[in-house]
Amino acid sequence: MTVAAKLTPSPEVLDLWRNAQAVCFDVDSTFCSDESIDEIAAYLGVGDQVAALTAKAMGGAVKFQDALAERLNLMNCSRQQLDSFLKAHPPQYSPGIPELVAKLQQEGKAVFLVSGGFRQVIHPIAEALGIPLSHVYANQLLFKEDGSYAGFDAEEFTSRSGGKAEAVRDIKVKFGYQRIVAVGDGATDMEARQPDAANIFIGYGGVVERLNIAAQADWYVYDIHVLLEALQ
Numbered sequence: 001m002t003v004a005a006k007l008t009p010s011p012e013v014l015d016l017w018r019n020a021q022a023v024c025f026d027v028d029s030t031f032c033s034d035e036s037i038d039e040i041a042a043y044l045g046v047g048d049q050v051a052a053l054t055a056k057a058m059g060g061a062v063k064f065q066d067a068l069a070e071r072l073n074l075m076n077c078s079r080q081q082l083d084s085f086l087k088a089h090p091p092q093y094s095p096g097i098p099e100l101v102a103k104l105q106q107e108g109k110a111v112f113l114v115s116g117g118f119r120q121v122i123h124p125i126a127e128a129l130g131i132p133l134s135h136v137y138a139n140q141l142l143f144k145e146d147g148s149y150a151g152f153d154a155e156e157f158t159s160r161s162g163g164k165a166e167a168v169r170d171i172k173v174k175f176g177y178q179r180i181v182a183v184g185d186g187a188t189d190m191e192a193r194q195p196d197a198a199n200i201f202i203g204y205g206g207v208v209e210r211l212n213i214a215a216q217a218d219w220y221v222y223d224i225h226v227l228l229e230a231l232q
Contacts, residue, residue: 003211003214003215003220006203006214006215006217006218006219006220007219007220007221009218009219009230010218013200013218013219014230016179016181016199016200017181017200017202017219017227017230017231018230018231019179020109020179020180020181020199021109021110021177021178021179021180022109022110022111022112022171022175022177022179022180022181023104023109023110023111023112023180023181023182023183024112024113024114024164024167024168024171024180024181024182024183024192024198025111025112025113025114025183025184026114026115026116026164026182026183026184026185026186026188026189026204027113027115027117027122027125027138028115028116028117029185029186029204029207029208030094030183030184030185030189030204030207031093031094031097031113031115031125032091032092032093032094032097032125033092033093033094033095033206033207034092034207035051035054036117036118036121037050037054037071037075037117037118038050038051038054039085039089040075040077040082040085040121041071041074041075043081043085043088043089044075044076044077044081046074046075049074050071050074050075053067053070053071053074054067054071063160063161064116064159064160064161064163064188065154065159065160065161068116068139068152068159069152072141072149072151072152075149076148076149077141077149078143078147078148078149079143079147079148080147082120082141086120086121086124091124091125091128093125094204094206094207094224095206095223095224095225096223096224096225096227096228097129097224098129099225099228100224100225100227100228101129101130101131102129103228103231104231105130107231110135110175110177111129111131111135112131112135112136112137112171113125113126113131113135113136113137113138114137114138114158114164114167114168114182114189114192115136115137115138115139115158116138116139116158116159116163116188117138117139118138118139118140118141119136119138119139119140119141120140120141122136122138123136137156137157137158137164137167137170137171138156138158139152139153139156139158139159140152140153140156157170158188161188161191162191163188164182164184164188164189164191164192165191165192165193165194165197165198167192168180168182168192168194168197168198169194169196169197172196172197179199180197180198180199181198181199181200181201181202182197182198182200182201182202183201183202183204183227184201184202184203184204185203185204185205185207185208185210185213186210186213187210187212187213189201189203189213190203190213190216190217193218200218200219201216201217201218202217202218202219202220202221202227203216203217203219203220203221204220204221204222204224205220205221205222206221206222206223206224209222
């Protein structure tokens with residue numbers, strides 16, 4: 001099936017989008033227009049090396065947990081460096097995201113951020129748009145007492161391949177939602193579409209077009225406003 005065929009949702013997919021109880025957004029290159037781990041790496045002077053590993057992870061070529069550990073070890077980011085980065089780099093929302101979040105919340109739909117990124121980066125993004133921190137599923141960077149890098153919390157769902165489906169299952173159990181839509185740009189996002197997890201997966205190509213993701217998505221969009229207009 002061509003990408004063009006995925007640009008128009010089927011009646012079933014459109015119905016699920018309009019009647020979803022919860023929407024789970026990926027953050028990097030979806031909810032926001034940048035890839036935070038790549039931006040932090042560039043800030044630390046190892047951008048090219050880390051970006052290459054990110055591309056492999058998002059394309060599904062390697063296990064996410066392996067790529068995450070390799071990237072973070074290469075970056076060796078301290079707490080002080082991360083704080084300096086965050087001060088210099090405010091959130092870059094993808095066009096239409098603030099409006100879409102407001103519309104979803106207005107209709108009583110829960111918004112979740114399910115990301116392989118870091119809580120230290122994502123919590124301020126969530127708070128700025130009125131998304132409860134209990135609705136954030138992301139990785140946690142760990143630091144030693146002196147602020148030096150000490151690894152990441154391997155217990156977080158999104159620290160491993162298949163973790164986004166686990167996060168959606170947890171949302172179903174913890175919050176009681178049954179009709180859940182996943183939105184994202186990469187292979188780890190698409191993994192959330194499982195019989196017992198997300199009902200549909202909407203691929204987003206507005207930042208990075210991934211044809212393998214488009215081919216397998218239930219619906220593929222290049223503009224967040226398309227999703228907003230479909231709710232009108």
